[in-house]
Amino acid sequence: MQDASPPPGHDLQYEHAALGLSDAQVLAALRGMIVARTVDDRLWLLSRQGKAHFVITSAGHEATQFGCAWAVQIGRDYVVPYYRDMALVLALGQTPRDIFLHALGKAEDPASGGRQMFGHFNSRALRIVSGSSSVGSHPLHAVGLAWAFRITKETDLAAMTFFGEGATSEGAWHEAMTIAGIHQLPVVFVCENNQYAISVPQAREVPVPDVATKAAGYGMPGMVVDGNDLFAVYAAAQAALARARAGGGPTLLECKTYRLRPHSNADDDRKYRRVEEVDAWRARDPITRLERYALHSELIDPAGLADIRTAVVAEVDVAIAEAERAPNPAIESLLHHLYGE
Amino acid sequence: MPQLNLIEAVRSAMADAMAEDARVFVLGEDVGLKGGVFLATDGLLARFGPDRVVDMPIAEAGIVGMAIGASLHGLRPVAEIQFADYIHPAIDQILNEAARLRYRSNGDWHCPIVVRAPFGAGVHGALYHSQSTEALFTSTPGLKVVVPSTPYDAKGLLIAAIRDPDPVIVFEHKQLYRGVRGDVPEGTYTVPLGQAAVRRAGAQISLFTYGLMAHYSLEAAKVVADEGIDVEVIDLRTLYPLDQATILGSVRKTGKALIVHEDKLTGGVGGEISALIAEHAFEALDAPVRRLASPDVHAVAFSDVLEAHFMLNPQKIATAVRELAAY
Ligand SMILES: Cc1ncc(C[n+]2csc(CCOP(=O)(O)OP(=O)(O)O)c2C)c(N)n1
Numbered sequence: 315m316q317d318a319s320p321p322p323g324h325d326l327q328y329e330h331a332a333l334g335l336s337d338a339q340v341l342a343a344l345r346g347m348i349v350a351r352t353v354d355d356r357l358w359l360l361s362r363q364g365k366a367h368f369v370i371t372s373a374g375h376e377a378t379q380f381g382c383a384w385a386v387q388i389g390r391d392y393v394v395p396y397y398r399d400m401a402l403v404l405a406l407g408q409t410p411r412d413i414f415l416h417a418l419g420k421a422e423d424p425a426s427g428g429r430q431m432f433g434h435f436n437s438r439a440l441r442i443v444s445g446s447s448s449v450g451s452h453p454l455h456a457v458g459l460a461w462a463f464r465i466t467k468e469t470d471l472a473a474m475t476f477f478g479e480g481a482t483s484e485g486a487w488h489e490a491m492t493i494a495g496i497h498q499l500p501v502v503f504v505c506e507n508n509q510y511a512i513s514v515p516q517a518r519e520v521p522v523p524d525v526a527t528k529a530a531g532y533g534m535p536g537m538v539v540d541g542n543d544l545f546a547v548y549a550a551a552q553a554a555l556a557r558a559r560a561g562g563g564p565t566l567l568e569c570k571t572y573r574l575r576p577h578s579n580a581d582d583d584r585k586y587r588r589v590e591e592v593d594a595w596r597a598r599d600p601i602t603r604l605e606r607y608a609l610h611s612e613l614i615d616p617a618g619l620a621d622i623r624t625a626v627v628a629e630v631d632v633a634i635a636e637a638e639r640a641p642n643p644a645i646e647s648l649l650h651h652l653y654g655e
Numbered sequence: 656m657p658q659l660n661l662i663e664a665v666r667s668a669m670a671d672a673m674a675e676d677a678r679v680f681v682l683g684e685d686v687g688l689k690g691g692v693f694l695a696t697d698g699l700l701a702r703f704g705p706d707r708v709v710d711m712p713i714a715e716a717g718i719v720g721m722a723i724g725a726s727l728h729g730l731r732p733v734a735e736i737q738f739a740d741y742i743h744p745a746i747d748q749i750l751n752e753a754a755r756l757r758y759r760s761n762g763d764w765h766c767p768i769v770v771r772a773p774f775g776a777g778v779h780g781a782l783y784h785s786q787s788t789e790a791l792f793t794s795t796p797g798l799k800v801v802v803p804s805t806p807y808d809a810k811g812l813l814i815a816a817i818r819d820p821d822p823v824i825v826f827e828h829k830q831l832y833r834g835v836r837g838d839v840p841e842g843t844y845t846v847p848l849g850q851a852a853v854r855r856a857g858a859q860i861s862l863f864t865y866g867l868m869a870h871y872s873l874e875a876a877k878v879v880a881d882e883g884i885d886v887e888v889i890d891l892r893t894l895y896p897l898d899q900a901t902i903l904g905s906v907r908k909t910g911k912a913l914i915v916h917e918d919k920l921t922g923g924v925g926g927e928i929s930a931l932i933a934e935h936a937f938e939a940l941d942a943p944v945r946r947l948a949s950p951d952v953h954a955v956a957f958s959d960v961l962e963a964h965f966m967l968n969p970q971k972i973a974t975a976v977r978e979l980a981a982y
């Protein structure tokens with residue numbers, strides 16, 4: 315529950331107006347991040363009820379994902395996400411109902427019609443590209459899209475791809491970075507560094523403290539930002555995307571963040587990280603930090619915030635109810651869409 | 656009509672497809688100035704420029720992955736893997752990504768890419784320049800796997816593959832590149848995917864084969880014809896999905912089946928054809944289905960004598976035909 319007294323200040327890097335963001339945009343993002351967290355809460359509940367067989371969390375990553383989404387020309391720039399990006403696809407225009415339809419494997423699941431396990435987001439209309447579960451395989455698709463823009467001579471267009479720090483050890487990731495660097499393609503590589511690849515800490519999966527330093531070997535700049543600071547992420551993502559669209563080449567943008575829940579509902583994170591560590595990161599929860607900023611800047615008061623939270627819970631309740639009522643896929647759909655005509 | 660060898664037919668397919676459709680482009684190792692190690696893309700760089708004839712770093716997953724991405728924006732990439740032996744680093748991109756994109760997105764996306772790869776033994780290529788890797792791909796729905804045996808088919812199948820809305824893997828036998836010539840029309844035309852060709856009609860034995868072995872099998876059929884054995888030689892052309900109607904129709908007519916491939920025996924395409932026949936044409940059989948394939952070793956060995964022993968040839972095929980005829 316929120317403390318009734320407004321906190322003393324905020325710890326975000328920028329004032330929103332300095333970045334050209336309106337009050338309404340900040341409040342919309344705050345609301346969106348609360349929606350994302352609430353959807354995440356409810357997915358875990360559905361898992362415990364045995365209704366959602368697989369849950370993979372975006373809790374803790376919301377500022378990274380909303381900050382990047384703000385910089386995307388939605389429906390024009392391509393987004394090539396990974397399983398951690400539920401908050402991202404909500405920020406890009408998918409709805410809580412879409413998320414629950416996907417989690418429950420319903421016929422109308424916009425990601426896959428009930429084929430893929432939760433976390434494999436997709437919407438061709440929003441140019442969100444369908445992915446596999448194979449870690450690190452998808453940044454290459456962003457690179458190929460960027461090559462396509464070169465052939466079709468479309469400018470002012472970029473591809474943004476997302477992955478964890480663990481994925482940066484994969485060969486396919488290295489190949490994507492290599493090709494993007496050679497041809498200075500309009501791709502922004504966003505590393506959501508939450509410091510663990512399931513149970514393995516960063517020190518045992520990445521040989522350098524900052525993933526961003528890897529960029530030097532691929533002929534592109536690397537940037538490190540506080541991934542729990544919405545405005546810092548936005549500023550960096552905006553700069554990287556603008557440079558890419560203007561023909562300035564790719565960027566590796568590392569957003570330092572933390573996953574506040576276990577990797578998935580099949581994981582027990584108490585086996586590999588201490589409660590004190592998790593609590594320390596909870597104190598830097600990106601949503602709490604944005605709330606403090608909004609209160610401090612008098613964009614909203616505590617009562618307004620409470621109203622948002624109540625409204626979001628009601629909205630999410632409706633989405634779950636609709637998704638639960640939605641029909642399952644038809645049995646014969648199992649054999650559909652293997653080949654086109 | 657111009658007489659071309661198979662590599663010239665492949666090149667002509669890509670050149671004509673690129674001239675006709677600005678969405679088509681080629682990418683691979685050494686495909687630019689050098690024109691490919693087998694010269695499949697010779698001259699294309701000068702004609703179409705570096706955006707559409709892309710020299711790639713040595714990154715096979717990257718080549719296929721980049722092709723996949725470009726296809727999602729509506730392009731028609733033709734990726735060259737320098738040797739089929741090096742398609743392995745790209746397997747995740749081919750099987751987990753390209754083959755599954757349409758299905759996993761419930762038809763929202765599709766992936767019209769072509770991956771070409773020279774394969775096959777008999778050119779002193781030893782373990783890593785001789786492999787037949789088709790069986791790694793012939794059990795994955797969403798893919799099509801094609802092997803041409805004539806210059807005419809090489810061009811027509813490749814253009815059909817480029818126009819196909821789904822990923823197609825084309826394996827081209829290295830010995831055929833310069834080992835066969837034939838009529839190849841100018842301009843674009845297609846040979847439909849998924850259809851086998853009856854190369855020689857016959858009444859007593861159905862022989863199913865593809866690639867270089869289609870030529871060896873025709874030679875063998877000619878030899879045994881003089882001995883009174885009438886073999887029907889069927890060039891499968893597409894290995895996945897198989898042309899079941901042609902396969903079963905032929906066996907129902909002849910009652911005997913021999914499958915000949917250069918790929919290893921175990922897990923090869925021959926096993927699937929045998930199963931098809933056993934399941935659907937058992938009553939028509941007058942003899943057990945026979946498979947003639949390479950031994951279960953990794954690929955041809957370098958030594959001349961080991962290579963000769965590994966490779967099938969028309970004599971070995973004729974012997975297998977005679978044994979089956981005598982059953
Ligand atoms: C190729 C591959 N290997 C292993 C896995 C199993 N796996 C799924 S997520 C994961 C950890 C990935 O960590 P990271 O890239 O840091 O992303 P995060 O989950 O922390 O966001 C692993 C090992 C997989 N899905 N794909």
Ligand SMILES: [Mg+2]
Nearest residue numbers: 478479510511
């Ligand atoms: Mg991680």
